Amino acid sequence: xxxxxxxxxxxxxxxxxxxxxxxxxxxxxxxxxxxxxxxxxxxxxxxxxxxxxxxxxxxxxxxxxxxxxxxxxxxxxxxxxxxxxxxxxxxxxxxxxxxxxxxxxxxxxxxxxx
Amino acid sequence: xxxxxxxxxxxxxxxxxxxxxxxxxxxxxxxxxxxxxxxxxxxxxxxxxxxxxxxxxxxxxxxxxxxxxxxxxxxxxxxxxxxxxxxxxxxxxxxxxxxxxxxxxxxxxxxx
Numbered sequence: 234x235x236x237x238x239x240x241x242x243x244x245x246x247x248x249x250x251x252x253x254x255x256x257x258x259x260x261x262x263x264x265x266x267x268x269x270x271x272x273x274x275x276x277x278x279x280x281x282x283x284x285x286x287x288x289x290x291x292x293x294x295x296x297x298x299x300x301x302x303x304x305x306x307x308x309x310x311x312x313x314x315x316x317x318x319x320x321x322x323x324x325x326x327x328x329x330x331x332x333x334x335x336x337x338x339x340x341x342x343x344x345x346x347x
Numbered sequence: 348x349x350x351x352x353x354x355x356x357x358x359x360x361x362x363x364x365x366x367x368x369x370x371x372x373x374x375x376x377x378x379x380x381x382x383x384x385x386x387x388x389x390x391x392x393x394x395x396x397x398x399x400x401x402x403x404x405x406x407x408x409x410x411x412x413x414x415x416x417x418x419x420x421x422x423x424x425x426x427x428x429x430x431x432x433x434x435x436x437x438x439x440x441x442x443x444x445x446x447x448x449x450x451x452x453x454x455x456x457x458x459x
Contacts, residue, residue: 273451289445340388
């Protein structure tokens with residue numbers, strides 16, 4: 234298996250633009266997570282899905298952020314409009330079942346908002 | 348509120364120079380403490396889970412220990428390939444069944 238796939242790996246955009254980050258989880262995994270990593274706050278959970286259904290979005294910072302999972306093999310995280318403080322590395326992770334230690338992270342998308 | 352503090356922020360060691368990384372935590376009802384390794388440009392990779400005070404786990408040159416207030420990641424005779432950021436995370440009663448609360452990590456550099 235290729236692992237969790239994220240695209241793009243790097244994104245540079247200007248304030249106010251819409252940004253869409255993409256994730257393909259590991260086949261067969263029923264949980265999908267979106268995290269954000271910054272130097273100041275570390276790794277923070279934004280939202281997670283179970284069987285394509287959003288379960289907990291309490292970590293989504295504002296209404297500017299939205300996430301979807303239209304099927305078991307694809308998810309998106311959208312920021313509209315983007316702001317400089319959204320600059321961070323965004324990770325997608327997937328997992329089979331409830332064992333937290335079996336959570337596999339993607340390589341991340343480094344987002345820079347100018 | 349759950350808190351995880353890792354120290355030091357950065358650590359430089361000579362190859363073969365053993366040391367320890369610290370993870371202090373405050374959590375309501377600890378369910379598990381997790382250690383991850385993160386290489387530059389990559390996502391975190393799972394190393395260990397510890398569930399109760401007194402528990403220890405080992406993998407190659409790494410050994411993780413847990414007390415009621417902190418965890419240590421001991422690195423014995425490190426090699427340059429051990430250079431990475433090491434993340435500590437906790438899961439407690441309030442973080443939810445599927446959430447981990449992460450620290451900001453210790454960036455380890457091992458010099459040949």
